[in-house]
Amino acid sequence: MKLTNTLLASTALTFAAGMASAEAHMADEMTIVSWGGAYSNSQQKAYSEPYAEKTGVNIINDESSAEAVAKLRAMNEAGNISWDVVDVTAADSFRLCDEGLAMEIDFDEQLKAGDDGSTPTDDFGDTLINDCFIPQIVFSTTFGYRTDLVGDTPPTSVCDIFDTEAYPGKRSLEKRPIGNMEWALLCDGVAKDEIYDVLETEEGQEQALAKLDTIKDSVVWWSAGADTPQLLADGEVVMGSTYNGRLFSVIEEQDQDVAMLWDGQMFDLDGWIIPAGLSDERKARALDYVKFATDTQRLADQAAYISYGPARASSAPLVGQHAELGIEMAPHMPTDPANATNVFVFNYEFWADYRDDIDAKFQAWLVQ
């Protein structure tokens, strides 16, 4: 009995000591969650390293953004939130905000004003899409194609993906309805500003799927952002959709025979959220980090590492050259006026409502 008591006591003691040291760690540590790869790298270079230098905070990088919503929900249920700042897509931020998993932000109070003096609300403008999401970059989902496989007439329109006569071969599309449904309708003759109205109806959804059906046999479906660049590099597909930053890396950094199609691309946002339910101390630090990371200069700095556009209007003039290649980055930004002649603005509200329904139909269509 005595031995058991001693054992129990020492276990409890070790445990308490562990807790205490964990607490001590908390004070100068924060966990930042992002997507990994070149994107995380650009954030670390532009935000985290300068921030750590400035404040002495030890930043732990986690690459779980793809499962951010599920994990935050699980953490919330378990009552133990271990993340401080999370990089999520705009669509995910809606879910997090809706579920009360992300903290609401008072943009004008808690973010820095633009370098040009504009208030954060004005500076971020349309990229402020809900109360929780602090926009960071604008990116596009667009198409790349193999210059050596498309003959003398390279594709110029997003609708060329549906033209298997002129461009035979496989194409890669993301394995989800978002984006594909819009392109299908656009290329089936629906006017751009009516697309979401059409897509609300059963007939519209069927129309989109019918259009996709015409190329179903030539599609390789991807689920990870790295898939299309790899498929293009291997010559497995003639063309395929992916994020413009990934294509930039294939074209400019890896120098592959690939070119980018700036037509009908999906304009989308990525940004930070702060999980709801942090302690006051952690919340203050997370806000401080986000305030620093989303100021005009920092957002412009990130563009030196990856071809995503800063979410602040005031950052655009400050975008410079690529940190290693030395090329001007502005022309590679999805926000560049020359690139943004024919873009889609992703309708988050629509997809928040129709995602479950259309996804069920889309997956059923895929399987059948």
Added chain:
Amino acid sequence: MSDIKDATTADTAPTPDDALRMADAAEKKGPVLAADGRPLKQSLNRALRLQKLRALALVAPLLIFVLVTFIAPIADMLFRSVENEIVSETLPKTTAALEDWDAEGDTIPDEAVFEALYDDMFFAQEAKLHSRLGSRLNYEQTGVSSLFRKTGRSVEDMGEVFQDQFEDLDDFWKTGENWTSFMASDEWLADIQAWDADSGDRQPRFELRDGIDDILPATAESYTRFANYVRTEDEDNVYTEDPWAVIYSSFYDDLTRADAAAIAAYSGPAAEQIKSAATAATGFETIDYSEAFLDIDEDWHSIDVWRTIKIYSPKFTNGYFLNAIDMQKSIDGPELRPENERIYGILFWRTMVMSITITLSCILLGYPVAWILANLPARNANLLLILVLLPFWTSLLVRTSAWKVMLQQQGVINDTLVWLGLVATDDRLVLINNQTGTIIAMTHILLPFMILPMYSVMQTIQPTYLRAAKSLGATNWTAFWRVYFPQSIPGIGAGSILVFILAIGYYITPEIVGGTSGTFISNRIAYHISSSLNWGLGAALGAILLAAVLLLYYAYDKIVGIDNVKLG
């Protein structure tokens, strides 16, 4: 003694239980006594109990570990697949009011339901629960998500018409202190005034004044909800917190609907103000909640939305399970989903068929390897065994990605075939992003799980059996098929169960190499867990998968007999 076997004649080795049964049997003839005069059975039981306790103590750590890490999550999953408390917890008044509504009719609910909805939505949006409920109901009815989000933004302003009128009537109604002076009990008022917010003590729990809920029932209820929320969620002082708009609307309802005599008889604090408010309230401008909600979104007058809320009102639902078998709940009971939304039936069937195919190909490829392993001299066998186990030492993702490089159209296998002239360069084989890819990659990944049990069973089959068979006149094939193979079946059985159960739940490999035709049900489960967040549906699909595995296990036991499974 007819049903009791003597340990010496029983098929199985004697166990302590046998001894017990023997003692039982002996007792029938009259109690046998132990040396100390107690009945022998009692002594034996006592001795065995100690043994059993000691055995239990030994396995206790594992038992607890298994319970916590294995049984508990499964129980949680099963619970989630039917749990549906969110609706009735978020909209308690609305779901209660909806009980009388005839969902099969074609009229939307009446004003009382909308008024209840106003109360519920008001508190829900304060607690940020409305959008969570919206996402939940959006799984069943498209559009509810934005409906709830939109309503949450507007509902706060809806009741302000009463707040404004009461506040205009008398400044008394503006402040929290005045409200608590008659809503709260005297003890609570004394406690809250003595409470120091900075002391770290918990704020005293709000208590209603005696009898106030008889005179102002709706106000009392709303105020209690408000007070609890302010105390626990906002962590503000209830005493000074100004009431929310919803309280004024409840107050208006009470004043206009209550028995005038009861208010006239009221003599507690603020009696005078209440009485004058009651007189004035009759002339107040009022709102039509039904219309007000219609103003926010016309979907509130859509009968489908109300049917969905009503159907999903109960605390438990079979909705997730119906969804998981391509059905849906409707007002007329369960019905099959439209054809363009059916997916799970196909996926379950495909998962089964492909898992069986993978198991069979593992048997075909694994059997000869296991046979060679079992018949090689130990030194060579060990080397070969390392080769078999080698795949375990590389990451699953790396192995699967390697298959991608091998199998794709510009990949190693196709290049080789083209180089050999077996395949035309513009007619390369499609080996990936389809079922072929999944079967090839998964067979490779699961093969060791087949080979190892086969190997350990084959090791125990003595070579003399084959010699005996041959000496009796059997050809090599007959000797193998009639004598060796039947004895290796336990290994095949064990390997097959392992491989099949692993295959049925795999999702990383099908996701990477399966394209659309080679994905499994588990890919959809993963999607619902991590992407759509429809955990209830994911849990229901998982529960069905679990049931299918248990059923197959049962069938295996009935047909082959689980005793015929040997892992070594």
Added chain:
Amino acid sequence: MADGTNNDAFVEFDRVQKSYDGENLVVKDLNLSMPKGEFLTMLGPSGSGKTTCLMMLAGFETATHGDIRLGGKSINNIPPHKRGIGMVFQNYALFPHMTVAENLSFPLEVRKMGKSTREEKINRALGMVQMNDFAGRRPAQLSGGQQQRIALARALVFEPELVLMDEPLGALDKQLRETLQFEITNLAHDLGITVVYVTHDQTEALTMSDRVAVFEDGRIQQLAPPDELYEAPQNSFVAQFIGENNTLEGVVQEIKNDTALVKLDSGEVIAAKPVNVTKAGERTRVSIRPERVEYNKERMQEGAYTLKAEVLEFIYMGDIFRTRLKVAGKDDFIIKTRNAPDQVRLKPGTQIEIGWLPEDCRALDA
């Protein structure tokens, strides 16, 4: 018999050699000939090559050199299942997934016999080993002795002319072994089958066999009926291996009249029957069976050579007495005497004189 051929021979080994590794011969120049109906036992210590010989005969091993003939025809290139030889294995090798009847049915089924024929033969075979009641049992439900009977029945059920048995009784207890020895011998004689029986148990070999081949070092040391083997071993290995034996070493002084005088290393001279000594001066090992040693002067032959001995130990064994003596400087000389009323029980320390008939004392190779 020198070249191994014999017109009556049913089983013949003709200059057979076997090597597993290409360096060492496990079986060296084996010649053996067996007539039909003989019960022949291959006896020897483990590693002497007897089991290899059996396996070559069964067809599970191939001879590196030489010819094995069955019924006059070479079977070197005939696979085991076509040789039609019944075999009983040491661990019974009953198929565990089949019942007794199915085990017995197996050789008949592969011979494509009809159901009624099979049933009849199975019944008969089970009857031979008195196991009819066990037809429906699985091997695991039988005792070792029962399993061995079934294994025997299975080897006999397809009526082979030759049955090989590889230490079939090795795993059984003594009493059961003796019963089964008796049954197997009777069965073999009744059925008139030829049996090659491998064992390392000499008692088994002596009690069961028509002839015994003693194996050592890949060769047959002696092939003879049991009595000859015991009483007239051809060399000192056989003498040592079969039964208990006392040996004394010395040098041949002279040989005359079929009697050799041997001067032992301790100096005494004794008479012995020369077996493989030919001339004076050869070293020899003299072998005397313990039960042929006499110490009662009255019973000794006139003029017999005697040796002085000291009793070291007296062991009472029931039917016999076993006495250890110190003779000619060696303290492991054993004599055995029958437990009879007139028999003297020698006390340790007693000095006696021992002697034997010259023909019981064999001068063998050194």
